[in-house]
Structures are given as structure tokens and as C-alpha cells.
Amino acid sequence: MYKQLLKAHLGKIKGQVLIEGVHLCHSWLEHHADPLLAIFNAAVLEHAKSGVCSGTAEHSEYKQAKEKTTESALAMQSSGDEVWQLFNLLDTDQCIVVPDKLFRNLTHVDSPQGVLFLVNTPSCKVPAMIHENAVFLDRLQDPGNAGTILRSAAAAGVRHVYLSKGCVSAWSSKVLRSAQGAHFSLNIYEQQDLSGLINRTSIPVMATALSDKAQSLYETRLPEQCVWLMGHEGQGVHPALLSKATHQVFIPQTDLVESLNVGVAAGIVLFEHRRQRLYCV
Amino acid sequence: MYKQLLKAHLGKIKGQVLIEGVHLCHSWLEHHADPLLAIFNAAVLEHAKSGVCSGTAEHSEYKQAKEKTTESALAMQSSGDEVWQLFNLLDTDQCIVVPDKLFRNLTHVDSPQGVLFLVNTPSCKVPAMIHENAVFLDRLQDPGNAGTILRSAAAAGVRHVYLSKGCVSAWSSKVLRSAQGAHFSLNIYEQQDLSGLINRTSIPVMATALSDKAQSLYETRLPEQCVWLMGHEGQGVHPALLSKATHQVFIPQTDLVESLNVGVAAGIVLFEHRRQRLYCV
Incomplete structure (x- = not known):
């Protein structure tokens, strides 16, 4: 599974793409069905949960991965709460939670927020006649x-x-x-x-x-x-x-x-x- | 001198900046006086000269450095002629010609054209009253x-x-x-x-x-x-x-x-x- 995500990260899976960050993932949920998979950074969830959401029910995926957090990931705090909320919006079987180090291999940004969606690239059928702006x-x-x-x-x-x-x-x-x-x-x-x-x-x-x-x-x-x-x-x-x-x-x-x-x-x-x-x- | 250029490249010399590429250097000449120094890539000059400008008088700086060209620099051909023209516009004592490898340490782009100007950053006095757009x-x-x-x-x-x-x-x-x-x-x-x-x-x-x-x-x-x-x-x-x-x-x-x-x-x-x-x- 992780290898497949790495391939998607490199743009090597035709018709699938990784979208990144709270804003884009929320936009996806607004306009499309659920993602194929939601990938979360364990370190970000850990930090957000300890700070804000104690008492909330834990995903099993989260439990498995949270031991592997690293110090560096704690810098991602600012958007952590939003990531946590997104995590709680989704079903457990849609999510995987990965350690910070592995998560960072899947992103293109220096300061990742901690969430990625793997989605099917929407494809549109070209209309027979173009008559709209x-x-x-x-x-x-x-x-x-x-x-x-x-x-x-x-x-x-x-x-x-x-x-x-x-x-x-x-x-x-x-x-x-x-x-x-x-x-x-x-x-x-x-x-x-x-x-x-x-x-x-x-x-x-x-x-x-x-x-x-x-x-x-x-x-x-x-x-x-x-x-x-x-x-x-x-x-x-x-x-x-x-x-x-x-x-x-x-x-x-x-x-x-x-x-x-x-x-x-x-x-x-x-x-x-x-x-x-x-x-x- | 080269160390000073490296400093300027890193933005560490107050009031001086390196500007890069044919278009920006020409713009500088149009709007300002000569640069403090013009830095040329020997490999680019070598290639442009051999292809187009045989018979043109040689700068002494160019003669000194041209042996040190590398293969990789020949990929810069497209803008080489313009770099050569710019080189010929300037006085010898304004120019230094450096080997490709050293030149590349001074640029921020992957495919440098082969010319840099070291210039004083223009400074403007803030007007007492702002009354123009x-x-x-x-x-x-x-x-x-x-x-x-x-x-x-x-x-x-x-x-x-x-x-x-x-x-x-x-x-x-x-x-x-x-x-x-x-x-x-x-x-x-x-x-x-x-x-x-x-x-x-x-x-x-x-x-x-x-x-x-x-x-x-x-x-x-x-x-x-x-x-x-x-x-x-x-x-x-x-x-x-x-x-x-x-x-x-x-x-x-x-x-x-x-x-x-x-x-x-x-x-x-x-x-x-x-x-x-x-x-x-």
C-alpha cells in the first residue's frame, strides 16, 4: 500500500493523484465523494489530540501508529486541529495513519499540514459542441x-x-x-x-x-x-x-x-x- | 573577488545584488549606468564565439578562462549569442569570465544563460508627500x-x-x-x-x-x-x-x-x- 502511495506521489499512477492539505481535502469532500484513501501524519494527530481533543474516541489506525512520532513534526501544530477534525469526519477504513518520516516522503511541501487524500482524477467528457464560456x-x-x-x-x-x-x-x-x-x-x-x-x-x-x-x-x-x-x-x-x-x-x-x-x-x-x-x- | 561574488549571490552584501540573464542585464543597461562588474560563463562565450563570431576581437579575460569550459555548459547554447553580444558591449575591465563550474555556484537557476551583473541596488528617497499613483x-x-x-x-x-x-x-x-x-x-x-x-x-x-x-x-x-x-x-x-x-x-x-x-x-x-x-x- 505504501509503495502504491509513493507511486501516486511521483505521479506514476494514471488516473490517481494525491491532494494535500486541509483546504484542498475539504474542497474535495465538498465537491466529490469520499477519497479512495486518506493518509494522516501520526505526529500531527498525536499533537492535536493531546492538546485539544482528549476524550474523543480513537481510530484503531491512529493507535497503531502513534508511537512512531518524531519531534520535528510537532512544528506542524498550527493546522493540527483542523487535521484532527478532518480525521474524525472520515470512517476508520478510509484512513491510514503513518509515522512522520514516511508521511514526509509522500508530500511535496516543506511544512506539510499532515493530511493527504488519494483520489481518482476527475475526468470530464469533452462536449460535442462548445457553447459556454x-x-x-x-x-x-x-x-x-x-x-x-x-x-x-x-x-x-x-x-x-x-x-x-x-x-x-x-x-x-x-x-x-x-x-x-x-x-x-x-x-x-x-x-x-x-x-x-x-x-x-x-x-x-x-x-x-x-x-x-x-x-x-x-x-x-x-x-x-x-x-x-x-x-x-x-x-x-x-x-x-x-x-x-x-x-x-x-x-x-x-x-x-x-x-x-x-x-x-x-x-x-x-x-x-x-x-x-x-x-x- | 570570487568570494565577494559568492557573498553577493547569497544576498549578504548590503546594497549590492547579482542580476541574472540577458533580459535583466539589458534592462539594467537601458535604465542605469554600467554594472559594477559583469560576470560571464567561459563555456557559453566559447561556444557562442566558435559558432557565430569567429574573427571578432577577443577580450583578454576571455582568453584566460576559455580552456576551462565543460561539456555540460554547451547545453546553454540558445541564448549564447545574446550573451556574446552583451560581452562585446562592455569594456574589458568591467568583465570577468569564469569557468562553468564556478559560474554555476553564483546562479539561482538550473539553466543559467551565462551572464550576471553585480550592481548597486538602486535606492530611492521616500517623497515627503505621496501624491502619485x-x-x-x-x-x-x-x-x-x-x-x-x-x-x-x-x-x-x-x-x-x-x-x-x-x-x-x-x-x-x-x-x-x-x-x-x-x-x-x-x-x-x-x-x-x-x-x-x-x-x-x-x-x-x-x-x-x-x-x-x-x-x-x-x-x-x-x-x-x-x-x-x-x-x-x-x-x-x-x-x-x-x-x-x-x-x-x-x-x-x-x-x-x-x-x-x-x-x-x-x-x-x-x-x-x-x-x-x-x-x-
Whole structure:
């Protein structure tokens, strides 16, 4: 079992992923069924229990592992109570409790909170026709940018995000952390042929670009529904894809820097779109 | 000399910093005087010269170090020509050329381009009265967010950024990379007492907040000049500071996620401000 978890940690089990931390695990429970497995750090549970929850019934898993706590784990105190509450929300047979040292092998962060869920990666069927607000990401490389864009899309009410082949994996731990739970309220489609998808789009495709053909975002009456096409951090949207976009827009900026960060640019266009939808009807 | 560079690399020389890569070094030359010292990777120069620039006069520094190249450094080819051009822009006595292995000890990136500038950190005198558009950052932690906000401020035409005590250092290598040269066209003031500064502000202070007192960004007529006050990633603007702001605004979002990334939120408010300045006069 532990070996399988290590594999999942390394992203080597297709269709399964480890999500980490109280916030993401709670988001998972809100939006999906129970996890395949919940993994807890014995040291964190031990500390939280001794401080706050004495008298609460003990999971048997917890009893088995609690002897193996280490000093270092006690630094994780701040979120320990929340981890303990999460532990008590779940059935015993869903949980395993592992010693601090083994737990740390399963996390990607320096200061882990003490809880991981092993879950099936939600998979979404691509609709036959795209007619709802969506984001298309062309070869985006940086996990922080990808996560930020997922977060901004959810915040702006755009529920569908399509990632091209060559994009960073949407379910990698860094993207998950950066998106702060947005994954669980979005439909995320990976490894997509964006060019083929544009042919199946019944709404305008708006590409962000710094080309001569682009018009100012603020002088564009944005359609109620559209696809936002955003590109690679250095190269932007691939020219072949760009030529298939219905419109090209740019964000009017000074020439003090070459461009905006793509995650920021996405936030600006998605929220200008939201502003126009909410306030310019 | 090399020991001093190592110290600068570790951020241990007050008032000096190493900036890295062709783009940042060019930005420095555009906005400032020459660097204190330019450090080049011998392997990169060797490769660029043999491929492109045969016949060009050789710096003596380059001759001394070129024997020490290593195979691994040849992977840096893509930006080698630009590094070579930069090398030829500078006077010999400004440059040192070091073997690949030593160069790598001075960089923070996995694939260094082959050029570093040692420069004096520009210091700006805080004006007696603040009456121009500015950004105040309260205890911002993440270097990526800080860099992104500097980049967005420059792109939006906001020239002054004040960082509180407890903020990430604006001149750390990660912030420099993330800001993509914005540092060199901004006035950056670090270790500031923002509360004291608000007393010396003759323009409205707009804080982003999710409090009951906040009003919708899109229903707010933004003043021509104002200070944007943005806060800590998890905690937002400190309550004591927030109470001193003239206005509190929020970005109208769905409840699918708790909040926006602070770098994205800054981009959205700075560009909504720019939109109103440019298009709502």
C-alpha cells in the first residue's frame, strides 16, 4: 500500500493523484465523494489530540501508529486541529495513519499540514459542441501560472478549462496548490487538440496577442459567451492557432515592461469579461 | 573577488545584488549606468564565439578562462549569442569570465544563460508627500507574487511601489526573475512603515478587502491618482492598516473559490484603474 502511495506521489499512477492539505481535502469532500484513501501524519494527530481533543474516541489506525512520532513534526501544530477534525469526519477504513518520516516522503511541501487524500482524477467528457464560456491554454509551462488561471477562471464563473498537449499537468501538486481548490469546481480537459476544438466552437474565440491585428480589450464589446485562448509564457499563442481565433485582443499597457505575466493577463481579461457581463447589459 | 561574488549571490552584501540573464542585464543597461562588474560563463562565450563570431576581437579575460569550459555548459547554447553580444558591449575591465563550474555556484537557476551583473541596488528617497499613483504591499510573502505585482505596476504605469517591513525582499533573485525587468523602471521603497506613510498621502488610499465595508470595484469611480494597498497572501491587509484606508474595494467574484491570488487581484485593480483613467474621462 505504501509503495502504491509513493507511486501516486511521483505521479506514476494514471488516473490517481494525491491532494494535500486541509483546504484542498475539504474542497474535495465538498465537491466529490469520499477519497479512495486518506493518509494522516501520526505526529500531527498525536499533537492535536493531546492538546485539544482528549476524550474523543480513537481510530484503531491512529493507535497503531502513534508511537512512531518524531519531534520535528510537532512544528506542524498550527493546522493540527483542523487535521484532527478532518480525521474524525472520515470512517476508520478510509484512513491510514503513518509515522512522520514516511508521511514526509509522500508530500511535496516543506511544512506539510499532515493530511493527504488519494483520489481518482476527475475526468470530464469533452462536449460535442462548445457553447459556454471557457479558457483554452496553449502549451502553458509554469505550474504556478496554470494553477492561478484555474483559480481565476472559477472566481470569474468560467467553468471549463481546456489544456493543450504540451501544457503542464493540471493535476500536478504545484498546480493543485496554486489553484487553491478551483480544480474541484471546474471541468478540466487535458491533452486537447485546441485547433480541432475551435472547429467545434459555436461561440467567438478571443485570443490574447500582441500582434497588429489585436484590438484593445477596453474597446472591445465582449460577447456574453466566448472562449479565451491564452498562450505559452514566452511565445504566446501558436500562430496556427491564433489565425483560427475570431478576435485578437491586447491589454493596453505601458512600454516599461515587454508584457504581463500570463496568469495576470488571464485574470484581467476574465474579469473585464465578467465586468461587462454584470454591468454592461 | 570570487568570494565577494559568492557573498553577493547569497544576498549578504548590503546594497549590492547579482542580476541574472540577458533580459535583466539589458534592462539594467537601458535604465542605469554600467554594472559594477559583469560576470560571464567561459563555456557559453566559447561556444557562442566558435559558432557565430569567429574573427571578432577577443577580450583578454576571455582568453584566460576559455580552456576551462565543460561539456555540460554547451547545453546553454540558445541564448549564447545574446550573451556574446552583451560581452562585446562592455569594456574589458568591467568583465570577468569564469569557468562553468564556478559560474554555476553564483546562479539561482538550473539553466543559467551565462551572464550576471553585480550592481548597486538602486535606492530611492521616500517623497515627503505621496501624491502619485502607488502600490503599498503589506507583508507580502511570496517572491513570485511580489515580482508579478512589480511587473503589473510598471505595465499599468504606476511608478512607485512601497513594501512594508516583513515583505519578501524586492531584490531577491526570485522576485527579480518574476518581475522581468520591471525593477529598473520603478521606484521601489523597502522596509517601509505603511501606517506612517498613509499619514503623508495626499491622495485616496484604496485597499482591497473582503470585508463588509468594501464596495464593488466596478461600482467605484476610481480617483485619477490613488494608492493601492494590497495585503498578505493568507491574511490580507492588517486590520490596523485597513482602518486607515480611504476606501475598501472588492473584486466581484463567484463563491467557487475563496479568493483570488493577490498577484492577479493586483493586476485586476491596477488595470481597472488604468481603464477608467484612459477610457472614462
